[in-house]
Amino acid sequence: MTVSQPSFAKKRLALILAGGLAGVVVGLAGVYGIATLTRNAGGDAVCRPAADLARKLAPLARGEVAAVNVAKSPLRLPDLAFQDAAGKALNLEHWRGRTVLLNLWATWCVPCRKEMPALDTLEQRLGGPLFEVVAVNIDTRDADKPKAWLKEVGAQKLAYYADPSARIFQDLKSIGRAFGMPTTLLIDGQGCEIATIAGPAEWASEDAIKLIKAALGQ
Secondary structure, three states: OOOOHHHHHHHHHHHHHHHHHHHHHHHHHHHHOHHHHHHHHHHHHHHHHHHHHHHHHHHHOOHHHOOOEEOOOOOEOOOOEEEEOOOOEEEHHHHOOOEEEEEEEOOOOHHHHHHHHHHHHHHHHHOEOOEEEEEEEOOOOOOHHHHHHHHHOOOOOOOOEEOOOOHHHHHHHOOOOOOOOOEEEEEOOOOEEEEEEEOOOOOOOHHHHHHHHHHOOO
């Protein structure tokens, strides 16, 4: 039995298309890694509660925290890495089960200087077993300067965290969650985004306190 020319051509085209799609998948796996693709695929289900919470918090993003953008869809953040004051390696997983307000700052960031006392006050008021303000310095030179800077601005309640490589900023930038300084994210106990803000906010204000308390179910 002979195969007509049009039929043969269609089969050949189908094989070419299938091969092309396979190449795209392999290419994505090579660029992003199989683990990353798997994490993102499973992350949505894990992070749905955070996205649901974000929608409930939306009406509270007003006044002094009006610039806060609540999550529109489930997003599990990378396991961001940095270190504590003693140089011990930490990552976001360390705060599993706790809500975190992650703030990236630097000594050369003018808005950061204005914002830091408010973050310190927020930690003083709400910090505890369920919540922590995790302010991470990303200065790449002179490790002693950021610690002195915190004393200058009167921050006493915040624990010192740093990433001298500034990799944490690049990791957030790669998923569209860091555009400048300061950058702040509200993250649930599963490492999922609740809200993000680019730029400073008055975190000691009643608007901010209400927002954070609502995120904690209080």
